[in-house]
Amino acid sequence: MATALAASAALAALPLHPHLCRRSAPPRRTIRLSVIASAQAQPDVAPKVVDRFSAFDRVSVLAEALPYLQRFRGKTIVVKYGGAAMKDESLKARVVSDLVLLSCVGINPVLVHGGGPEINIWLNKLGIEAQFKNGLRVTDAATMDVVEMVLGGRVNKSLVSLIQQAGGAAVGLCGKDSDIIRARQMVEKDIGFVGEVTSVNPSLLQTLVADGYIPVVATVASDGNGQGLNVNADTAAGEIAASLRAEKLILMTDVPGVMRDKDDVSTKFASLSIRECKELEDEGIIAGGMIPKVACCIRSLSQGVGATHIIDGRAPHSLLLELTTTDGVGTMITG
């Protein structure tokens, strides 16, 4: 694990060669990833690791990551980004640098994001009262406008610009663009413009990925008649992963993963099968907010996604750790 941490740190601290960043038309701007990674990382983590190792150590650890990088090279990895990792600027920068790194080493990340807290802030500013029904947000026409503006405009573009600053090439989209996500209004639930995904058109995403861009997708869907629909970001990420037949779906959450005792990190499951998930659900160990996350994982696994991961978005470099270590940092769910 120590080696793995060092590997991730070494990878993250490595200045990226501009020609590796995009396969077509390498950008001429200078790459600032290393600056960002060291300047914004928590003082007790990244700099320490980097200081502790000599240049040779860092290169050796980097070389050790080779088998993992080879295993995922050319593969698509869909990352659902949300929760605390989204609110905290330094976490945000770290997630972004991990994504750019993956993209630079030939892995194809696709970022899918929600943005509940940000939506609340803006609803508040506009004096629109948030309504809930059975724990679900009621999205009326005015709220839907705000959802679309905040997710597609503010949250989406801020992620795009962070990726650009880190030396990646991001394209921000919402589900409406080229009908990436089509949805039908869940009329039966009577909670307004909330949609269930009916189809995903992956062709635009495939085009972008093939050219080395990192697509950043806001989960506002089209209903085919011009009405935008708010869809759950976990579900949307799962369906996008299924449509791209992704190698991995990674859900970044505010918990370390699936745990037997939710207050004890040492009881975290490193990996689970669908069967084990169902059994844990029957036992009441998978409960509450974890149920829809696990259901989303199973739903995409059944459609051919290689593996799904529930990881702690708050942990430093959790993306890299999950991908480049055998134990990982979250819970991997496989078919």
Add this chain to the structure above:
Amino acid sequence: TPFKALESLSVDLSGFPACRFFRVEALIRPWRLARVVEQLNASGIRGMTVSDVKGAGVQGGRRERYGGTEFGGSSDRYLVDKTRMDIVIARGQVDSVVRIIAGAAHTGEIGDGKIFVHPVADIVRIRTGETGAMAERMEGGMEDMTGIRG
């Protein structure tokens, strides 16, 4: 959970009391094939035929999901890609083979597939001209490995 049911599956062959061989036809999700083949191999099932097919299995108003998209609701999205496996085995091995396939193909979501069991009159190995049990038997196969006889 359906897992226990799958593990203790028992196929009713009583309609064909004299039949020595059966063909197990499984329709499964294509990306589950490798896993099914691996588990069959581990139990000594070495003869099988696989083909790509399309199908539909629409129950009530429920819809299957494939590639991020709902299928079964409208005529333009009706048939879904599936893989068909055909395995001819001796009578005594039918239950084990069906359990292995069902267990390995199961996800619990709509569209996991179906298994049909058909009677087979005889088998011929073309290279040697062997027939019947001699032609069905694979050296180092299920009978040799697990002792489950035909």
